[in-house]
């Protein structure tokens with residue numbers, strides 16, 4: 001599967017602010033594989049998988065460096081952004097990345113995935129039309145003061161550390177968005193995932209084949225999910241800051257693509273899509289499947305309100321190919337645990353263990 005030339009330089013340190021339900025696990029998997037291949041040091045949360053989310057990130061949430069390591073190279077787990085604290089942990093020349101997705105799709109996904117865990121959604125867990133019921137009277141369910149409700153309104157803005165509250169107007173948000181634009185070297189857009197990846201590739205100095213991915217963490221039935229136009233409008237109105245954030249960074253992305261060159265981008269997109277097709281054909285037994293059909297160790301974590309798809313591998317792959325295909329489809333929690341063990345020689349703590 002090797003193609004293209006290595007840029008030769010070591011990849012810079014990367015902070016990936018892993019927003020919720022935006023395609024972030026797919027990008028995290030690409031970066032986990034990069035880290036493993038190049039033996040990079042990962043900044044892990046002290047307790048598993050997330051940096052004490054939904055609290056704002058703090059340097060104290062990070063596991064100490066492993067013996068012999070001088071600096072962290074990658075920080076990739078869910079967190080709520082506090083840029084100054086990240087700078088205390090990560091080298092000053094780190095690249096900051098994040099990803100945004102169409103706010104309507106993001107909210108639908110958040111609502112389905114966290115329906116029984118986010119306090120504002122919980123009363124609707126057994127409703128026959130829970131999303132419509134919520135959007136009809138969100139104020140009835142939503143308490144801004146409850147930090148557990150961070151994902152219940154403007155979830156992407158929340159993850160990026162913004163405090164939306166009820167204040168929709170004014171130039172304050174222009175300044176906040178400009179500040180975020182200064183913090184991030186690249187904001188990927190899920191609807192233009194491949195274009196975004198090619199921009200990330202240039203920034204990180206990656207080979208084309210290092211971009212191979214399969215779509216991870218997809219919900220069963222999500223592709224057929226039709227939304228009444230009124231519902232989409234209600235989602236946008238409720239998540240007004242996410243709409244503003246998304247539009248702003250969508251425009252930023254297109255300016256980047258223009259600078260990159262449309263013809264160059266088109267040629268590289270063709271090559272990337274060929275690589276993705278070949279990767280799927282080489283590695284996968286078939287399309288993504290529901291949890292009951294996925295092998296135990298490759299099954300993504302399942303909320304009780306949605307079924308999350310996983311992949312099975314083509315049987316009898318030669319060992320080297322099996323190893324790379326296995327990592328391509330390895331869900332977030334399993335990959336985290338694997339890399340943590342590799343780095344520290346012990347299991348992650350599921351609770352404070354010091």
Ligand SMILES: Nc1ncnc2c1ncn2[C@@H]1O[C@H](COP(=O)(O)OS(=O)(=O)O)[C@@H](OP(=O)(O)O)[C@H]1O
Pocket residue numbers: 019020021022023024025026105108109190191193214215216217218219220222
């Ligand atoms: N490459 C790419 N492009 C566009 N969309 C993608 C991509 N990869 C994953 N997805 C969709 O993103 C949703 C999962 O997001 P996350 O992995 O960020 O979820 S999580 O917060 O880590 O649980 C989930 O959305 P839903 O299926 O609507 O729930 C995935 O289908």
